[in-house]
Each structure stands twice: as structure tokens, then as C-alpha cells.
Amino acid sequence: MDFLRPASWEEALAAKAEHPTAVPIAGGTDVMVEINFDHRRPEYLLDLTRIGDLYEWEAGEHSVRLGASVPYTRIMENLRTELPGLALASHTVASPQIRNRGGVGGNLGTASPAGDAHPALLAAGAEVEAESVRGTRRIPIDAFYTGVKRNALAADELIRAVHINKADGPQQFSKVGTRNAMVIAVCAFGLALHPETRTVRTGIGSAAPTPIRATAAEEFLNAALDEDGLWDSGRIITPSVAKQFAELCAAACNPIDDVRGTARYRRHAVGVMARRTLMWTWESYRGNARTMEGAA
Amino acid sequence: MRVNFTVNGRPQQADDVWEGESLLYVLRERLGLPGSKNACEQGECGSCTVRLDGVPVCSCLVAAGQAEGREIVTVEGLAEHARQRAGGEDACGTSLDEARRWSPRGPGSQSDEGSTSPRATLAPLQQAFIDAGAVQCGFCTPGLLVAADEMLERNPNPTDADIREALSGNLCRCTGYEKIMDAVRLAAARQGEEA
Numbered sequence A: 001m002d003f004l005r006p007a008s009w010e011e012a013l014a015a016k017a018e019h020p021t022a023v024p025i026a027g028g029t030d031v032m033v034e035i036n037f038d039h040r041r042p043e044y045l046l047d048l049t050r051i052g053d054l055y056e057w058e059a060g061e062h063s064v065r066l067g068a069s070v071p072y073t074r075i076m077e078n079l080r081t082e083l084p085g086l087a088l089a090s091h092t093v094a095s096p097q098i099r100n101r102g103g104v105g106g107n108l109g110t111a112s113p114a115g116d117a118h119p120a121l122l123a124a125g126a127e128v129e130a131e132s133v134r135g136t137r138r139i140p141i142d143a144f145y146t147g148v149k150r151n152a153l154a155a156d157e158l159i160r161a162v163h164i165n166k167a168d169g170p171q172q173f174s175k176v177g178t179r180n181a182m183v184i185a186v187c188a189f190g191l192a193l194h195p196e197t198r199t200v201r202t203g204i205g206s207a208a209p210t211p212i213r214a215t216a217a218e219e220f221l222n223a224a225l226d227e228d229g230l231w232d233s234g235r236i237i238t239p240s241v242a243k244q245f246a247e248l249c250a251a252a253c254n255p256i257d258d259v260r261g262t263a264r265y266r267r268h269a270v271g272v273m274a275r276r277t278l279m280w281t282w283e284s285y286r287g288n289a290r291t292m293e294g295a296a
Numbered sequence B: 001m002r003v004n005f006t007v008n009g010r011p012q013q014a015d016d017v018w019e020g021e022s023l024l025y026v027l028r029e030r031l032g033l034p035g036s037k038n039a040c041e042q043g044e045c046g047s048c049t050v051r052l053d054g055v056p057v058c059s060c061l062v063a064a065g066q067a068e069g070r071e072i073v074t075v076e077g078l079a080e081h082a083r084q085r086a087g088g089e090d091a092c093g094t095s096l097d098e099a100r101r102w103s104p105r106g107p108g109s110q111s112d113e114g115s116t117s118p119r120a121t122l123a124p125l126q127q128a129f130i131d132a133g134a135v136q137c138g139f140c141t142p143g144l145l146v147a148a149d150e151m152l153e154r155n156p157n158p159t160d161a162d163i164r165e166a167l168s169g170n171l172c173r174c175t176g177y178e179k180i181m182d183a184v185r186l187a188a189a190r191q192g193e194e195a
């Protein structure tokens, strides 16, 4: 095994081009487990922890460019306002020690259906900035997950950053597990209201071969909110609309039975989380709308 | 490969390190510092917790090469680290030899053969663990000490929720955690009295 230690992003890209089988290692919280248990014996490890750029983020007008290696701890501490869904999801990852090392770039690299960043990214809307010596491209998050633990990166590409839309409305993240800390999701759900475009977006984790959006549910809800003029009136969402939204979210799942839970349980739990997160976010939207009226 | 880094305030070098080796392995097997424990090697138990450039991490998940040029504090250097933080005496770190011979009995106490180093004393948190009865088999203790000490550095007046959160990555199979909570509360209270 060789340990490649690029000091800059350009060097990292050059190394990845020269050794396409090299395994990047950032926080190591996925890679080292595989090496410790001899599940993986890469020819080259490509250490990314010396590249300062990957640990930085910039908030632009509409999106945050989040460096691939920014640890979850930083996201929780610093980006709660801009990226509330991702900040909530980050807080549910493992433990403080793991959150101090692991980040979204590694979560995307592993592309596990259980990765907690994914539902939040799908709901907020995001693009993965992938780069190689050939150039840079932006991969829409909806096109990034290509199969169980597979993603759209080419062999010579690295993730430089993720561009995540700044929240323009309330966001929520919900996760089912057997306890609060150190738990892989049985299933997870992210929801973001986008008042500017009058749309709702979802993200579902651990309930299909890849992280997915419940697009039929989104379309149904967008139409229902529009029809009843709810974005303007700020009235409550009727229980029947919420119920149908929840059912459509459950129907979007394609889960399996495994040690963490049965397919049936997962479908049920996704429906419950969909309804709850919709209620929480909508209450918060209505609250904001009322405060704004009060101030006007 | 060779790894150069700072361990407990002193520059160290480890040779013949395998590229896929963990920092935990280097500390225990190459530097002879067995304080950091190896239980799960998958980040679940926290018994291998050390500070890497000040930040608590599972050393079993840090590749040895990633520690190059970085500063590590292990449980063996905790007493010295706490002393420095309190503004005490010279900041010369803990040598490997001192760390290897570390004993919970401080200087001047009767230890077998008087082999304790003159500098080996307990960090206030270590004393609190003993006083509160928070150590049973002791396997989880080093990781808990490193994690809890870092929290007290950041947050001198933690709530119970803060303590639980900070220690949520450390498993203990013996104590049921209540005595550990007591110990951290005790250390926080003593820290407050001194300040």
C-alpha cells in the first residue's frame, strides 16, 4: 500500500488521475473501518486532510459552497441558519468523535442509502462539484446516487465541494433508530419548504437502494397547497392532505427487510415522519407569516 | 513509512509504519503507550479517544499517515495537559518514558519499587473519577477522560445534557454511567471553586 499525501488540491487531482484506483481518505470514518476489518486493501490511500480548501465554506447569495471535508461539527455550529436541514441531520450522525472527523464529502463518496446527509441534500436542493484534471462539473444531487453505494463520480474525479441551496423556508430532518447516539438510520426523512418557488422537496434515507425523493408526493402537495392558496393564506394543511402526502411518501419507498427493520416497518415509519415533518415545517412557516404580518 | 508527530507535547517518530495502520496501533504498538484502548476498531466505543490538534477523535479511525505533523494528546499526557491549561509551571510535555511508567499514584506515595515518575500526578478529572467511584474495570476510562476533559475545557459549567452529549461516543459496560456523570459534575464543581 502507498500513502499519497498531496499538499494541494491540484496535486490531489494529479494523483487521482495517475492512480484512478487510489482511495481518497478524508475523515476516515468509513475508509478506516473497512481497512481495520480487512474488507478493503487499496493499493493507494489518497489523504485529503492536508488540503485546507476542503475544510472551508462560503455562503453566497443563493447557495452555500460547502468544502467536501468540512466536519459535521462545523456544520452544526456554523450553518444552522443557512442549511437547517443538513445541520439537523449532521447532529444525528454517530458521536462527537465521529462528527469531528467525518463530513459530507465522505458521506457522498460512500453513498450509502443510510447516509444522513442525503435526505437533507435532496430536500434542500444541491449540486456536487466534481473535479478532475479534465475539468470541473456540477452533478445535480438527484443524479448523483446511481446504485447501492454507487455514485456518479468518474474514476479520476474528486469531490471539491457541495453547493447547497440556502434555506428560503423551514426545513426538518427526522431519523428512526434504536437510540439517540451512534445509530445507523432504520430510515430517515428530510423535508424542506421553498416558499420562494412555492414548492416542497423531500428526501428519504434507508428505504430504497439509494437515497430518493418522493416526487409524486411532492407534486401532490405542491398542487394541493396551490389550489387552496395556502402559501398566501397561511392556513393549516387539512389532515386529509397531510395523510395523502404521507401515504405517497411511503409508497415512494422500495425498502428491504434487514437486521435494523422490516420493509413494512420502514414504509410505515417514513409515512409517519413525512406527516410530522410536514406539520412541524408548516407550523413554523405559518408562525413566520404571522410574525411578518404583525410587523407590517 | 515513517511518521513524525507530537505526542503529549514531545516530538516523536514512529518507524516501519504500515500505510493502512491506525493512529491507535502506532500509539500502542510502536510507541508503547497502551493507555488508549482498542475495543472495536470501528468508532463505536470511544475507548481509543485521543485529541488530534485539540479535537477529540477515535484514534482507531485516523490513518497513521494522517497524524504526520499533528499534535496528539493521549490519556498518558492528560495530567500534564491539565497542568498547562491551569497555567502551571514549565510546558515540557510528557516523555515516552514517563508516559509508559505512568501510575495513578502520585509522587511521594508508596508505589511498588518507587517506579513512578516524579511528574506523574493526576489531572483533576482523573482524581474526580477515582473519588466518585467512576472506574470499575477501567477499560473505557481513558477514552472517557480524554473526551470529558475536552468538554470541560470548552464548557466549564456543563449541564447534564451537555455531559451526556459529550460522552455519547463512549461506551462503558460496567458502571451504568451514573458514577461517570457524578465524576464529571464533581470535576466541574471543583474547577469552579478554584476559578
Ligand SMILES: Cc1cc2nc3c(=O)[nH]c(=O)nc-3n(C[C@H](O)[C@H](O)[C@H](O)COP(=O)(O)OP(=O)(O)OC[C@H]3O[C@@H](n4cnc5c(N)ncnc54)[C@H](O)[C@@H]3O)c2cc1C
Binding pocket: A023, A024, A025, A026, A027, A028, A029, A030, A031, A032, A033, A048, A068, A069, A092, A093, A094, A095, A098, A101, A102, A103, A104, A105, A106, A107, A108, A109, A110, A114, A115, A116, A117, A157, A158, A159, A160, A182, A183, A184, A185, B042, B043, B044
Ligand atoms: C461508529 C460510526 C457511526 C457512524 N454513524 C453514521 C451515521 O449515523 N450517519 C451517517 O450518515 N454516517 C455514519 N457513519 C459513517 C461515516 O461517518 C459517514 O459516512 C461520514 O460522512 C464519512 O465521512 P469521512 O470524511 O469520514 O469519509 P471517509 O471515510 O474518509 O471516506 C468515505 C468515502 O468517501 C470517499 N471520499 C471522501 N472524500 C472524498 C472526496 N473529496 N472526493 C471523492 N471521494 C471522497 C472515500 O474514498 C470513501 O470511499 C458512521 C461511521 C462510524 C464509524
Ligand code: FES
Binding pocket: B037, B038, B039, B040, B041, B042, B043, B044, B045, B046, B047, B048, B049, B058, B059, B060, B061
Ligand atoms: S476502538 Fe476506536 S472507537 Fe472503539
Ligand code: FES
Binding pocket: B134, B135, B136, B137, B138, B139, B140, B141, B171, B172, B173, B174, B175
Ligand atoms: S468501567 Fe468497565 S467498561 Fe467502563
